[in-house]
Amino acid sequence: MRNLWLYTIFFSCVFVLNAQTPEEDIEKPKDSISSKTLLKQIGNGFFPTKLWNFDLRYLVKFNQYEGFRTGLGGVTNDSFSKNFRIDSYGVYGFRDHRFKYKIGGGYLLNKKAKGWLNVSYIDDLMETGSSDFLTDGRTFSFFEPRLLNISLFHKHITSAVSYEHEVNPKLITETEIAISNIRPTYDYNYVLDNIAYGSFETSIAKIAVQWNPFLEYETIDGKTETIVDGYPKFTLQYSKSFKNVLNADFNFSKLDFRTIHKVIHNKDSHTIGTLSLGLAHGDTPLTHLYHAYPNNINKETILNRFSVAGINSFETMFFNEFFSDRFATLVVKHYVKPFRFNNYFKPQLVLVTRYAVGNMNTISRHQNVSFGTLKSGYTESGFEINKLLLGFGLSFTYRYGAYHLPKEEDNIALKFTFNITL
Known part of the structure; x- marks a missing residue:
């Protein structure tokens, strides 16, 4: 019950700021005094001022390692410069008592192709086993509930x-070269050639491509507006250390x-599926492998496990239970037509099925941690009833198949959902 009270208090504090806008394109915010423009920019995650647009993601977060994490950050806007931007933040974790920050900026090299050259220096935390796409910086979700429960950083x-670089609005690319000093916050060694690495350095080059072939758009006075956000969408990324x-x-x-x-299916009902694949080859530490969300x-x-359901995460899969060097996940959600009791109360039923499969070579290299693999295939299904009250809802998920657990209640996940669109 302690977790339940914690989540209730937390969401009450950040309800207005943490509206969810999945798969919505980020627009670089511009100065405006109109309430419509202001609301749109807040929906994209920014609160605009004359020269600086505050990024609302940094105001307040919570996770199991830092506890509450709060700070300020943002990016300069066109009133500051149309060809140069500063993009930085500073935050503090109240449980680990540590400041984290980013100092960054960019210069517009190619206006037509929106070609920005960026540099950054970051001292922060990253979730072990996470794998983000560079081009995801162009999509924005105010609130990813899964962040509340992460413990392994x-x-x-x-x-x-x-x-x-934007070849056109349908095809976006980004490349990066990054040098990192990495130190796990947990007891971990990666053994290679009889050397145990408790911390290590990486030099990684990445290239990512986001292709939305069915996107329909128009360009008026140099500004591109999306007419139809077509599907399917494809993202591919290659990384080399x-x-x-x-x-x-x-x-x-x-x-x-x-x-x-x-x-x-119609204006009130649709089905959305997300297929993710990952393959790591070579001497890859746990920090850079896959955890299947x-x-x-x-x-x-x-x-005690009552928390908040994520967007594409596995609700019955325990944190740090599985890791893979090759994996695939499929998440399918069917949104049923909302139940319209009146103009204000329109809850929506969502049917959900998730599947994951994966494996790992050389498990013995990862010392002081224990985990399983997904070689037999992991399955869970359930439902969500969203928008019951102020964007809150409930979800029920059941774990079955090869990884069904002996204790029945361990196969069940009952959680909040949170869905608001500005």
Whole structure:
């Protein structure tokens, strides 16, 4: 019940700021005094001022390692400069008592192709096993509930240079070269050639492509507006770590792919599926492998595990239960026509099925941590009833198949949902 009260208090504090706008394009915010424009910019995650637009993501967050995490950050707007921007933040974790920050900026090299050259220096935390796409910086979700439950992080100090390039609104690319010093916050060693690495250096080059072939748009006075946000959408990213380049310790490569497809049945009902694939090859530490998006807290009872459901996360899969060097996940959600009791109360039923499969070579290299693999295939299904009250709803998910647990209640996840669109 302690978790239930914590989540209730937390959401009451940040309800106005943490509206969810998944798969919505980020627009670089501009100065405006109109309430409509202001609301749109807040929906995109920014609160605009004359020269600086505050990024609302940094105001307040919560996770199991830092506790409450709060700070300020943002980016300069066109009133400051149309060709140069400063993009930085500073935050503080109240449980780990540590400041984190980013100092960054960019210069517009190609106005027509929105070609920005960016540099950054980051001292922060990253979730172990996470794998983000560079081009995801162009989509924005105010609130990812799964962040509340993450406990396994590694510290990283990263210097990076990147370049964004828009071939056209349907095809976006980004490349990055980054040098990182990585120190896990948990007891972990990666053993390679009889050397146990408790911390390590990486030098990684990445290239990512976001392709939305069915997007329909028009350009008026140099501004591009989306007419139809078509599906499917495709994202591909290749990463290469170079050993002995700027003191890097490991050689490995990663290939990540994601596609999102949406089938609209009518104006009130649709089905959306997300397929994710990942492959890591070479001497890859746990920090850079895959965890399949778990979202179940490692606690004894259902009520103690009561938290908030994520968007594409596995609600019955416990944190740090599985890791893979190659994996695939499929998440399918069917949105049923809302139940219209009146103009204000229109809850919506969502049917959900998730599947994950994966495996790992050389498990013995990862010491002081224990985990399983997904070689037998992991399955869970359930439903959500969204928008019951102020955007809150409930979800029920059941774990079955090869990884069904002996204790029946451990196969059940009962959680809040939170869905608001500005």
